[in-house]
Amino acid sequence: MAKAYRALPVLEVKNIVKTYGGVKALDEVSMALTAGNVHCLAGENGCGKSTLIKIISGVEQPDSGSIYIDGKLQEKLSPFSSIMAGIQVIYQDFSLFPNLSVAENITITSQVAIRAKLFSASKAKIAAATIIKELGLTLDLSAKVEALSVADKQLTAICRALINDARVIVMDEPTTALTHTEVDYLFDVVRKLRERGVALVFVSHKLEESLQVSQDVTILRNGKHIISGIASEFDRKSLTQYITGRDVSEAREITSPVMTAKPLMEVSHLCSSGAFNDVSFTLHSGEILGITGLLGSGRTEIAEALFGVRPAESGTIEIDGQAIRVRTIRDAIKAGIGYLPEDRLTQGLFLDKSVGDNIIAGSLDKHRSAFGLLDGEGISKTTQSMFDRLKIKAKSVSAPVRSLSGGNAQRVVLGKLLANQPKVLILNGPTVGVDIGSKEQILEILRNEANLGRGVIVISDDSLELVSVCNRVLVVRQGEIVDTLTGSQITATNIQEMTTA
Amino acid sequence: MLAGLRGSNNEGVLALVLVVIVVAISILNPVFFSLTTMFSIMRGSIVPLIFALGVLIVIISGGIDVSFAAIAIFSAYTAVKIAQDGNFDPGLIVITLMAACFGALLGLVNGAVIANFRLPTLIVTLGTQGLFRGVLIAYVGSKYIANPPMSLDEVAKTNIISIVNEQERGAFLHVLVVPVIILTILVAWMLKRTMFGRAIFAIGGDDEAARRAGFPVVRIQMMVYILVGVLAAVAGVFHVTLGRNANPQDLVGNELDVIAAVVLGGASVFGGRGSVLGTVLGVLLIQVINNSLLLAGVPTAWQRAAVGVLLIVGVGIQALSAKRKTKRSFVTAQLGA
Numbered sequence: 001m002a003k004a005y006r007a008l009p010v011l012e013v014k015n016i017v018k019t020y021g022g023v024k025a026l027d028e029v030s031m032a033l034t035a036g037n038v039h040c041l042a043g044e045n046g047c048g049k050s051t052l053i054k055i056i057s058g059v060e061q062p063d064s065g066s067i068y069i070d071g072k073l074q075e076k077l078s079p080f081s082s083i084m085a086g087i088q089v090i091y092q093d094f095s096l097f098p099n100l101s102v103a104e105n106i107t108i109t110s111q112v113a114i115r116a117k118l119f120s121a122s123k124a125k126i127a128a129a130t131i132i133k134e135l136g137l138t139l140d141l142s143a144k145v146e147a148l149s150v151a152d153k154q155l156t157a158i159c160r161a162l163i164n165d166a167r168v169i170v171m172d173e174p175t176t177a178l179t180h181t182e183v184d185y186l187f188d189v190v191r192k193l194r195e196r197g198v199a200l201v202f203v204s205h206k207l208e209e210s211l212q213v214s215q216d217v218t219i220l221r222n223g224k225h226i227i228s229g230i231a232s233e234f235d236r237k238s239l240t241q242y243i244t245g246r247d248v249s250e251a252r253e254i255t256s257p258v259m260t261a262k263p264l265m266e267v268s269h270l271c272s273s274g275a276f277n278d279v280s281f282t283l284h285s286g287e288i289l290g291i292t293g294l295l296g297s298g299r300t301e302i303a304e305a306l307f308g309v310r311p312a313e314s315g316t317i318e319i320d321g322q323a324i325r326v327r328t329i330r331d332a333i334k335a336g337i338g339y340l341p342e343d344r345l346t347q348g349l350f351l352d353k354s355v356g357d358n359i360i361a362g363s364l365d366k367h368r369s370a371f372g373l374l375d376g377e378g379i380s381k382t383t384q385s386m387f388d389r390l391k392i393k394a395k396s397v398s399a400p401v402r403s404l405s406g407g408n409a410q411r412v413v414l415g416k417l418l419a420n421q422p423k424v425l426i427l428n429g430p431t432v433g434v435d436i437g438s439k440e441q442i443l444e445i446l447r448n449e450a451n452l453g454r455g456v457i458v459i460s461d462d463s464l465e466l467v468s469v470c471n472r473v474l475v476v477r478q479g480e481i482v483d484t485l486t487g488s489q490i491t492a493t494n495i496q497e498m499t500t501a
Numbered sequence: 502m503l504a505g506l507r508g509s510n511n512e513g514v515l516a517l518v519l520v521v522i523v524v525a526i527s528i529l530n531p532v533f534f535s536l537t538t539m540f541s542i543m544r545g546s547i548v549p550l551i552f553a554l555g556v557l558i559v560i561i562s563g564g565i566d567v568s569f570a571a572i573a574i575f576s577a578y579t580a581v582k583i584a585q586d587g588n589f590d591p592g593l594i595v596i597t598l599m600a601a602c603f604g605a606l607l608g609l610v611n612g613a614v615i616a617n618f619r620l621p622t623l624i625v626t627l628g629t630q631g632l633f634r635g636v637l638i639a640y641v642g643s644k645y646i647a648n649p650p651m652s653l654d655e656v657a658k659t660n661i662i663s664i665v666n667e668q669e670r671g672a673f674l675h676v677l678v679v680p681v682i683i684l685t686i687l688v689a690w691m692l693k694r695t696m697f698g699r700a701i702f703a704i705g706g707d708d709e710a711a712r713r714a715g716f717p718v719v720r721i722q723m724m725v726y727i728l729v730g731v732l733a734a735v736a737g738v739f740h741v742t743l744g745r746n747a748n749p750q751d752l753v754g755n756e757l758d759v760i761a762a763v764v765l766g767g768a769s770v771f772g773g774r775g776s777v778l779g780t781v782l783g784v785l786l787i788q789v790i791n792n793s794l795l796l797a798g799v800p801t802a803w804q805r806a807a808v809g810v811l812l813i814v815g816v817g818i819q820a821l822s823a824k825r826k827t828k829r830s831f832v833t834a835q836l837g838a
């Protein structure tokens with residue numbers, strides 16, 4: 001064998017097939033993990049990454065195929081036997097216990113694994129504190145997980161996987177909610193784990209990140225195994241090609257809006273103590289305005305103030321020259337503002353309802369016939385067109401959202417927002433967790449929405465994305481707009497420098 | 502302002518409400534404020550509290566069991582009947598153990614159906630409630646047993662504290678309060694300090710996450726229902742002992758009081774939340790209210806109504822605070838609405 005020089009894989013899956021009610025989520029997929037290496041598992045939304053991970057962790061049983069741990073065939077892997085074999089997973093949905101404390105969440109699986117009979121809250125706290133310190137984090141150990149921000153939930157899930165002396169650690173999109181510093185910490189930890197001989201799987205739609213951290217690569221497309229190889233033989237372009245099966249343009253492509261005298265939205269001297277200060281800007285119809293800054297810079301708070309989630313204390317907002325009062329979300333919606341929140345994977349969706357019902361849930365008022373009855377035909381037209389435009393990968397509009405992959409569920413939230421046809425669209429991290437091919441599609445949708453005369457605000461720290469669509473970019477630092485980039489000033493390097501300066 | 506006092510499940514608020522009600526009733530009716538009343542409320546709480554501990558466990562695990570009263574009377578009546586038919590008197594402890602075995606068996610039936618077929622717990626236990634009663638009356642016996650074993654009668658007449666006062670009514674604290682206190686402490690310890698207890702919370706919080714964390718979810722659910730069965734059986738025997746008769750028609754129909762007490766005590770009907778302290782306070786509150794309404798001469802029908810209102814208030818408070826907690830996710834669910 002050509003690869004005989006390589007050490008025996010710690011874990012190997014061969015020819016895994018998994019179908020969900022007729023949909024082949026995995027079709028003859030194989031992957032081998034070696035000690036001390038990070039294996040990047042990449043592919044579009046819904047290509048089967050999370051499904052493969054659930055098979056490795058014993059949560060799902062494959063229809064056919066085999067799993068070997070240390071060369072030994074595993075007959076029927078259960079979550080418990082997988083954990084006992086030293087496999088730890090950071091699930092895409094975290095799989096934490098909302099009603100338990102951070103400390104208990106971090107320590108509970110290791111307690112299950114050693115078949116502990118008794119539980120001591122104080123010991124759990126000490127153990128959790130150790131790992132948190134090791135990672136250089138600050139987390140409130142006694143807080144209930146349900147009260148945490150998404151980023152803190154993600155950190156909790158990471159700590160939980162790391163506290164066990166695992167031999168295999170699988171990370172399913174572990175960085176979606178993290179800041180650069182936290183990602184750097186995580187990568188430091190990954191390096192240490194590699195030195196200890198741990199085998200890792202890393203899933204992320206951020207390709208730079210994946211290439212930076214991994215040694216091996218496996219790419220799936222539509223449940224099929226496309227290629228496996230050594231990471232150094234891939235670059236962003238080739239990776240993108242394998243993932244999507246085509247060339248993806250990430251070039252800057254903007255149409256200049258007609259700068260009418262009257263802006264669509266004018267924000268003046270918006271203040272909210274402790275969050276942001278004296279924020280003023282205009283947004284023209286047809287314009288895509290980027291707002292960037294580090295996490296915690298106030299960028300999210302500004303968006304939430306505009307949408308009435310946490311109203312500003314002072315300042316004015318005008319739409320079409322009319323001053324509006326945004327005290328509540330209802331006010332904002334009435335004024336024609338739509339918002340895509342940062343944390344949407346776990347929020348805003350009725351998981352057991354169909355894709356169609358979810359898309360239409362926000363805009364029923366717009367689909368009433370003359371007698372106030374719901375207009376069935378209009379509804380199915382809207383949902384179907386959203387479904388097609390957003391290229392949601394699901395059997396049909398009537399598939400329940402729960403059966404969708406993470407990235408596809410996210411598109412449903414976007415569809416729900418667009419179905420309401422707001423004048424001003426505010427999107428907070430519209431492509432977080434979305435694959436590279438769909439990212440381009442989503443950005444194209446935003447361009448279309450702008451061309452229809454809407455004003456679009458994109459809040460993001462993805463500089464490539466901002467470069468690709470924005471007419472102007474506002475840079476927020478410590479709650480203040482410190483700079484506005486226009487035209488040729490909008491480059492990735494410029495944005496990165498400005499945000500961290 | 503009340504935040505510090507609240508405790509994790511609003512126990513502080515509940516304790517405050519209890520105190521306020523006791524003071525209010527005592528002002529209206531000074532007779533109420535006495536050792537006699539206190540001891541009689543404690544005696545009245547013996548059976549409901551054991552039931553409530555079982556219901557608490559099952560509610561924390563994310564389910565509900567409405568068959569506990571049927572299990573209680575089934576187990577207790579059967580145990581007593583075996584003793585009577587066999588003409589022997591094994592004593593309270595052996596009768597309780599016998600009943601506990603029956604309770605475990607019936608709990609196992611609940612658990613097996615629920616855990617293996619993933620059916621809604623309310624429907625399953627509603628069904629088994631009927632089943633257990635039917636089997637009891639059809640196969641075990643439908644006759645009222647007026648003279649249970651002498652040993653039970655002895656226990657029934659034993660008080661650990663007896664204060665006999667010339668002018669007033671005497672105050673008696675029944676001996677069965679002792680095992681109930683021990684049971685309560687045991688359950689509290691189990692829920693807080695054992696992995697089994699934490700597993701119950703974990704499953705109630707997110708059963709899929711619990712499965713992924715390696716918990717044997719099916720087995721733990723079975724054990725929860727078995728445990729409820731055992732607790733119910735003990736409560737049944739104590740009920741028979743205190744009432745000095747065994748009536749197969751008894752107990753069933755009073756489940757509401759117990760469930761209301763547990764929910765008022767802060768256990769979330771959505772699972773994952775609840776405490777023994779809250780449950781104890783909830784049971785006492787219901788007992789105080791029933792007792793004072795009785796003293797005030799309010800007919801039992803209205804007592805039932807009062808408990809019903811309390812249950813709704815309790816659930817309402819929970820729903821409100823859940824809404825407040827998840828304000829932000831609620832907010833996003835409304836996006837564009």
Ligand SMILES: Nc1ncnc2c1ncn2[C@@H]1O[C@H](COP(=O)(O)OP(=O)(O)OP(=O)(O)O)[C@@H](O)[C@H]1O
Pocket residue numbers: 020021023024025043044045046047048049050051052092393394402403404405406407408433
């Ligand atoms: N429980 C389920 N029932 C039905 N279909 C499912 C279920 N879980 C996953 N699927 C389907 O299997 C396919 C693969 O989903 P999976 O979650 O593995 O995708 P993924 O690669 O992790 O995507 P993402 O990057 O969006 O997280 C999708 O088409 C999804 O709709």
Ligand SMILES: [Mg+2]
Pocket residue numbers: 049050051092172405406407
């Ligand atoms: Mg996934």
